[in-house]
Amino acid sequence: MTAFTDPYRKGWELAVEEINAAGGIDGRPLQVIARDDTGDPAVAVRIAEEMITKDKVTMIFGTFLSNIGLAVADFAKQNKVLFLASEPLSDAVVWAAGNRYTFRLRPSTHMQAAMLAAEAAKLDATRWVTVAPNYAYGKDAVAAFQRELKKLKPEVEFVGEQWPTLFKIDASATVRALESAKPEAIYNVTFGADLAEFVREGSLRGLFEDRAVVSLLSGEPEYLDPLGAEAPEGWIVTGYPSLAIDTPEHRAFAEAYVARWGEAPKTGSIVGYNSVLTLAELFRKAPSLETEVLVETMKGLEVPSSPTGPFMYRAADHQATMGAYVGLTGFEDGKPVMLDWVYAHGDAYLPSEAEAAAMRPAE
Numbered sequence: 200m201t202a203f204t205d206p207y208r209k210g211w212e213l214a215v216e217e218i219n220a221a222g223g224i225d226g227r228p229l230q231v232i233a234r235d236d237t238g239d240p241a242v243a244v245r246i247a248e249e250m251i252t253k254d255k256v257t258m259i260f261g262t263f264l265s266n267i268g269l270a271v272a273d274f275a276k277q278n279k280v281l282f283l284a285s286e287p288l289s290d291a292v293v294w295a296a297g298n299r300y301t302f303r304l305r306p307s308t309h310m311q312a313a314m315l316a317a318e319a320a321k322l323d324a325t326r327w328v329t330v331a332p333n334y335a336y337g338k339d340a341v342a343a344f345q346r347e348l349k350k351l352k353p354e355v356e357f358v359g360e361q362w363p364t365l366f367k368i369d370a371s372a373t374v375r376a377l378e379s380a381k382p383e384a385i386y387n388v389t390f391g392a393d394l395a396e397f398v399r400e401g402s403l404r405g406l407f408e409d410r411a412v413v414s415l416l417s418g419e420p421e422y423l424d425p426l427g428a429e430a431p432e433g434w435i436v437t438g439y440p441s442l443a444i445d446t447p448e449h450r451a452f453a454e455a456y457v458a459r460w461g462e463a464p465k466t467g468s469i470v471g472y473n474s475v476l477t478l479a480e481l482f483r484k485a486p487s488l489e490t491e492v493l494v495e496t497m498k499g500l501e502v503p504s505s506p507t508g509p510f511m512y513r514a515a516d517h518q519a520t521m522g523a524y525v526g527l528t529g530f531e532d533g534k535p536v537m538l539d540w541v542y543a544h545g546d547a548y549l550p551s552e553a554e555a556a557a558m559r560p561a562e
Contacts, residue, residue, distance in 0.1 A: 203263060203286070203421050203465070203466065203467040204263055204467060205467070206421065206464065206465035206466070206467035206468040206471070207261075207263075207285070207286070207467035207468065207470055207471040208233065208467075208471060209456070209459070209460050209467075209468055209471065210456070210464065210467060210468035210469060210470065210471025210472035210473075210474075210475075211231065211471035211472060211474055211475045212231075212471075213455060213456055213459050213460075213468075213471075213472060214471070214472045214474075214475035214476060214479075215229050215230075215231055215475055216459075217455070218475065218479050224479060224482045224483060225482075225483065229475070229478065229479065229482075231475075232250060232254050232256060233261075234246045234249075234250070236262065236263075236267055238263075238264060238267065239267075240266055240267055240269075240270035241270075243262065243267045243270055243271050244270050244271065244274045247259055247271050247274050247275075247280075248274070248278075251278060251280055257281075257482075257488050257493070258280065258281035258282065258283065258478075258490070258493060259271065259275065259280060259281070259282045259283070260282070260283035260284075260285055260474050260477075260478065261283075261284075261285050261286070261474070262284055262285065262286060262287050263286045263287065264287060264336075265287045265288060265289035265291075265292070265334065265335045265336040265339075266334060266335060267287065268284045268286070268287025268289065268292050268303075269287070269289060269291060269292060269296055269335065271284070272284060272292055272296060272297075272298060272300075272301040273296070273298075275298065275300040275301050276298035276299070276300055276301065279300060279490060279491075280300060280490060281300055281302075281490055281493050281494055281497070282300055282301045282302070283302050283303075283304060283474060283477060283478070284301060284302065284303040284304070285303075285304045285305065285470050285471070285474040286304070286305050286467075286470050287303070287305075287336075288305060288306075288307055288308045288311070288336050288339070288340075289307075289308060289335045289336050289339050290307050290308050290309045290339045290343065291335060291339070292307070293307065293516045293517050293518045293555075293559070294516060294555065294558040294559055295558065295559075295560075296560075297516060297517060297558075297559040297560065298560070298562070299494060299562050300490075300494060301517060302497050302512050302517040302518075302519070303517060303518055303519060304470065304473060304474055304477060304519045304521060305470055305519070305521065306519075306521060306522055306523045306545045306548070307518060308336060308339040308340045308343055308415075309339070309343040309347075309548070309549075310518075310522075310523070310545055310548040310549060311340075311415055311416070311437045311523055311548075312339075312340055312343035312344040312347060312415065313343065313347045313548040314437060314523060314525050314543045314548055315344060315386075315413050315415060315435060315436075315437060315525065316343075316344055316347035316348040316350075316351060317347075317351065318413065318435045318525060319344075319348050319352075319384070319386070319411075319413045319435065320348060320351035320352045322384060322411050323383075324355075324382075324383035324384035324410075324411050325352070325354050325355050325356060325383060326356060326358050326380075326381070326382050326383040326384070327348075327355060327356070327357050327358065327382055327383070327384050327385070327386055328357065328358060328359035328360065328361075328377045328380050328382040328384075328385055328386070329341045329344070329345070329357060329359075329360045329361070329385075329386045329387075329388070330360070330361040330362075330363070330373060330377060330385070330386075330387050330388065330389060330397065331360075331361075331362060331387075331388035331389065332362070332363060332364070332365040332366075332368075332388065332389060332390075332393065333362035333363065333364055333365065334365055336388075337362065337365075337388050340388040340415055341360065341386070341388065344386050344413075344415075345357055358380045358381075358382060359376065359377060359379070359380030359382065361373045361376050361377060363389070363393060365393070366391065366392055366393055367393075368389060368393040368396050368397060370393075370396040370397050370399065370400035370401075371400055373397065373400075374397070374400045374401050374404050374406050375404070377401075377406060378404065378406055382410065383410060383411070384410055384411040384412070384413065385406070385407070385410055385411070385412045385413070386412075386413050386414075386415075387412060387413070387414040387415065387417065387434075388414075388415045388416075390415075390416050390417070390422050391421075391422060394417060394422055394426075395425060395426060395429075398426060398429055398430070398431055399429055402429065402431070407431060411435070412431065412433075412434040412435070413434070413435045413436075414434045414435070414436045414528075415436075415437055416436070416437055416438065417434060417436040417437075417438065417528065418436035418437060418438020418439065418440070418524065418526060418528060418537040418540075419437075419438045419439050419465065419466040420438075420439060420441055420463070420465040420466065421465050421466055421467060423436075423438065423528065423535045423536070423537070424534075424535065426535055427535065428533075430528060430530070430535030431528055432527075432528055432529050432530065433527055433528065433529070434527065434528040435525070435526075435527060436525070436526065436527070436528055436537065437523045437524065437525055437543075438466070438523075438524055438526065438537050438540075439465065439466040439469065439523075439524055439537070440524055440526065440536065440537040440540050441453070441463050441464055441465065442463050442464075443536070443537070443540070444506075444524075446506075446508070448504055448505060448506050448507075448508070449506040449507070451506075452464070452469075452472065452506035453506070456468060456472075469506055469507060472505075472506060473502070473505050473506070473507065473510075473521060476502050476504075476505050477500070477502055477512075477519075480500060480501070480502050480503075481493060481496055481497060481500055484496050484500065497512055497517070498512065498514035498517070499511060499512065499513070499514045500512045505521075507521055507522065507542070508522075508542070508544070510522075510545065513549070513552055513555070514552070515552030515553065515555050515556040516552065516555035516556060516558070516559060518545075518549065518555070519545065520544065520545040520546040520549070521545050522542055522543045522544040522545040522547075522548075523542075523543055523545070524537065524540045524541070524542055524543070525540060525541055525543050526538055526539050526540025526541065527539050527540075
């Protein structure tokens with residue numbers, strides 16, 4: 200988790216520093232109180248309650264793992280407090296378990312899986328296997344990819360699946376099981392230490408030879424960099440090409456980030472930075488800081504400028520239209536990077552607002 204959460208904190212801290220150096224929000228400084236949820240939903244809910252009752256915060260933002268995000272979203276609903284789920288990717292955060300008080304920044308599991316399905320449909324492969332961690336995010340990621348790929352290419356069949364326990368993958372058994380299905384292509388959702396084990400064992404046993412691999416999040420520096428020389432080449436991935444993005448907005452962000460922290464930004468950095476840009480825009484636009492006013496202001500809120508371009512929060516399902524980068528894994532100057540990437544804008548990979556609203560519980 201620290202591979203993501205450390206850059207995430209650096210990203211939001213940079214944004215807070217820049218906003219306050221420029222005069223804050225209508226002359227008032229922006230203050231963030233940060234606590235570690237330790238990856239435990241019960242701890243996260245306890246911290247959220249303390250922040251509301253003792254620290255008197257205006258709203259809550261953050262969380263990383265999907266189960267933590269869902270727990271805090273339920274707390275927000277029960278206690279009528281605004282929650283911006285910066286990172287958790289489970290579709291349930293804004294759909295099946297969506298509520299009036301919860302909004303989400305990052306492109307969801309459905310969105311990123313749909314981006315990859317669009318690329319997978321261009322391949323000749325029809326026999327697919329999947330491997331994903333056995334929790335909400337992994338389940339959502341596989342279901343979304345299967346659904347979206349079959350829409351685009353009905354002849355596709357999924358001939359095997361593996362569900363390793365998060366961060367406890369038995370890579371040898373997983374690879375053997377996938378190989379036994381004789382697939383033409385692989386859809387991977389493992390990340391972090393699980394991804395490293397999967398790549399190492401799969402490469403050793405030749406699992407990836409002459410097979411296409413489509414891999415969620417594997418182009419993110421948090422997960423790609425640690426692979427080093429063992430990083431795979433030619434995988435189709437979502438990720439973040441960091442210093443290769445040459446828009447004026449991203450260049451300004453990257454230069455400021457490197458100057459502040461002495462390292463290149465990562466995906467978490469962008470998520471943290473764009474989270475605070477959202478808060479700043481919200482507080483500037485809202486007539487007051489009352490929760491119900493903030494919630495109404497969040498619906499349709501536009502963030503006109505960010506390192507990844509403009510985005511907004513849909514009123515129907517509270518999902519931001521922030522996108523992701525899609526490309527291939529490869530090497531540049533001996534380091535693993537994303538190559539041949541494009542920016543996939545989020546709103547192109549979402550159901551209509553009417554369809555999304557129908558997936559949410561009645562308020």
